[in-house]
Amino acid sequence: MFPPIFGGFRKALKDIEYGRYVIPEGWQIFWVASMTHMDYSIFPEPSKFDPSRFENQASIPPYCYVPFGAGPRICPGYEFARIETLVVIHYLITHFKWKLLCSDNFFSRNPTSFPSKGLPVQITPKKIL
Structure with missing residues (x-):
């Protein structure tokens, strides 16, 4: 539910309208990963322990659950840590x-x-x- 990295800054590559606000191109945006994980529109009852919510991976939009990062910023030790944990x-x-x-x-x-x-x-x- 709460990844080890709290979040991170991203730069807006173009003007973005979010809700009633406009975020101008070039502004820094701080993204909080745990708030994405707790989005009610993606995960009903997000604070409830329910591993079955991940059974249908096709229903989860990309980058909505990123406990170890994703894309080019994924944790480089993710796969090693997974295998090491399984062996132990x-x-x-x-x-x-x-x-x-x-x-x-x-x-x-x-x-x-x-x-x-x-x-x-x-x-x-x-x-x-």
């Missing part, structure tokens, strides 16, 4: 047993959601045959 998760799941030690399901938000008492888990190595 695979290793943790296939080589260790996980046991949740807390039954608390309460979450706090400051500014992002997190378990209010942390997420205590017991991790023990699996016996590999």
